[in-house]
Amino acid sequence: MKLIHFLACFSLLFIQTALGELVCEQLPVGICSFSIASSGKRCLLETYASGDGTMKLQCKTSEVVVGTNMREHVETDECIAACGVDRKSVGISSDSLLDHRFTAKLCLPQCYQNCPNIVDLYYNLASEEGVVLADLCKAVRSSAGRATSRFLSSGAAFGPASAAAAPTSEAAFGPIISSVDCAPPPM
Template sequence: MASSLTAALAILVALAVAAQSALGGHLACEELPPDVCAFAVSSGGMRCVLERTPEGAHRCQTSAVAVARDQPLATGHVESDACVRACGVDRAALGLPVATEDRRSLRAICSPACQDGCPNVVDLYATLAAAEGMSLPAMCEAQKAAGNRRMMMGGMAPLGAPVSAPVVVAPVSAPVAAPEPCEDW
């Protein structure tokens, strides 16, 4: 029941944003409900951020981080649930996300579904990575290369590579003796 209510609320907010945009309306972060705040962009092109009030409640606020002006969804945008899932991000996270939270998060953000279909999320993480002196495209390439190396070492072929029989490693039956220490040193 709660998930259907959340989905219905997200649809209503998306429709309201679309109607506001069509009518020349104004999207202010402070007017968004907390459950759709994260990864939204105000009409002024500033990113929305979820914060906690002194009383402990969550509220949506305008951050100081602007969207790249060349983005197609630069203003008045609430990110879709499909992009939130594809990019592995969390709407309930407080504050701005860290650009390199962990490998699993980086893998999701670097996935083709996120990179090709969610420019708003990719732009946010690219901006945050740049602020930390890193490049999101370079991080994604390194993550992809590391994943390919792990798959090849584990006997799995990387995506797009020809598939061969898995490598079987037989256990060693007798222990191997350590080399004698060198007395010359």
């Protein structure tokens, strides 16, 4: 499996070097999720019905744009494992934030402080739901996750006043620094 991943990454680097840019539609399905194209847009897996009627996966470019310092990024296996995400994830959704086991792993320092690409994705997904990821991580740590679904479904936990007063992820956890070669420096 590691040999296949190595060969896929090697092929990707060869293609990227030859063409000068990373295009989601040219990525192998196995490294598509959590990758970022040269355009700065996130790559995502989508399903489609093949000619024989079976469902297959393809890598597509989303409309989700990330900061300029994370362009042309393919997430490492170390960050995939540390954050508890799945390379075979289809689409981009905040639903996984409702799963205590996932959120607990996302909030661990191995992920939160070393994998800014994945943290940035879920930070933005949480924000779209009106949740500050740092506050969610604090709730998960303090209550062993029992309050996760309450926190996400409670309007009292967030809103304009509490969002303005809430610590940023950097204030809550310190700077997000890549001490492991999981991703480029944070935005």
